[in-house]
Amino acid sequence: MASVRFERVTKKFGEFVAVHDFDLEIRDKEFLVLLGPSGCGKTTTMRMVAGLEEATSGDIYIDADRINDVLPKYRDVAMVFQSYALYPHLTVEDNIGYPLKIRKVPPEEYKRRVSEVARRVELDTMLKRLPKELSGGQRQRVALARAIVRTPRVFLMDEPLSNLDAKLRTQMRAELKHLQHELQVTTIYVTHDQIEAMTLANRVAVMNKGVIEQLGTPREIYNDPRTLFVAGFIGSPSMNLIPGEVKDGVFESAGLRVGGAGRVTIPRAVLGVRPEDALVTAADDAQANLVAPIYSVELTGENTLVSLQLGGRLMTLRADKNFAGQIDQPAGVKIARDRMFLFDADTERRVDFKPEG
Structure with a gap:
């Protein structure tokens, strides 16, 4: 497993500053949520960990390794997107096992790991189905399983539940929390939904205009807001x-x-x-x-x-x-x-x- 650390990280798109002088340490095995409105810099922050965006300045570490110049495929992170991004012509089993296939994992180990992950996300009876034969919640579980099967150092999740209806979101929140508890993998989760943040996170980083307004446990953020923005953003109503x-x-x-x-x-x-x-x-x-x-x-x-x-x-x-x-x-x-x-x-x-x- 691994910790993730940002040291004075700034990301600019031209003259626009998306993330400013960002300092944060995400602990080993922690489930940390980056929470904030659209345009606050949370997805850009996560994409810099994945290597999909390059930091303009500052340093990003996974454990003791500075990863700014490391290619995405060598960072050992797995990302789950808002869209399921499944291969429509592949079965559930083949979608889950695709990261193992391209790494040329031996057949016996491939079968064992795919079966184990499918069982954990309750897809073991659906391995021969195509994505079009699945519900939205089942497709999202396939996307999660595909990330889990790699056993990465860090999970990155970019609003993975936003395409689901209210009932499925509630169900998937419980499944995500239980999975992360079982797997004990450091997880960075991006959302604008404060209910997701409050129910899933060990700690929440509330972001606004490219900076962290407040960092703390969900209980601390709710009961002890430090700024006007945090006070108004957290809570429903x-x-x-x-x-x-x-x-x-x-x-x-x-x-x-x-x-x-x-x-x-x-x-x-x-x-x-x-x-x-x-x-x-x-x-x-x-x-x-x-x-x-x-x-x-x-x-x-x-x-x-x-x-x-x-x-x-x-x-x-x-x-x-x-x-x-x-x-x-x-x-x-x-x-x-x-x-x-x-x-x-x-x-x-x-x-x-x-x-x-």
Whole structure:
């Protein structure tokens, strides 16, 4: 197995900087997710490991080996793409075994390795089928098996689940996580889907505009966002971000007033509240932090999403599945004070904040 290390790596396309001064170490056997919106540099970063893109500056290592000038075929990495990229005229068995065939692996070992990998991804009864006879999820498992059969030092996965429907994505996430646990191969996984990142990763690197905004475990990223971008990007529904200002340590906005920022003044501030960290109450609740009219009520099954019209924007909260409020009816909001986040809108960094009174 192997670790992967980036040291001050920059990648430019002409004048456009796709990845800037990038430092990251991916530990041996780790499942690391590069997460971010389209154009943030995550796929370019992974392609530099594969050798499909050349770093403009900086160094990339697999273990102690600097690989910048190593040809892709000698890097011992396996890549799974968004598209299945299967050979339509070859059977499942031949698609899986193709990397072994071109390496001229002896027939007995070829058969053993293909059979073992097919069993691991539950394709052992489908080895004689053609790709056109498979479902989308089965085709993606063939693509995974073809990467696994090589036993590479590093797996690279570029949004491999994005072509699947919601049910298959859920199933394949579980299979991927279990496979990586079994195989113990260092894995770099690229996605814009924060649910995939949260469920699969040992650690998540949240990227924006070619740099890492925050690196940590899924729990750390969710519970302790360091920047405004991370706070708004992670979570479904996303964190409520309420613009306002801080005067002498007190945040004020749209009927909401909360102290706890020391003695600082921030002309443009943002208060962050996750949907599950606030309670919808009666409009006349004396403990409510604010009152606003209900804009929409959406039953999701296990709970209800309630959106309130707050100062020209919506504030979304999770309520009990039996919530019975009506649109345009006023409702109170009681926010968990130890779960508020305060950001400076200009620097986009989090500010020390201990809500009070």
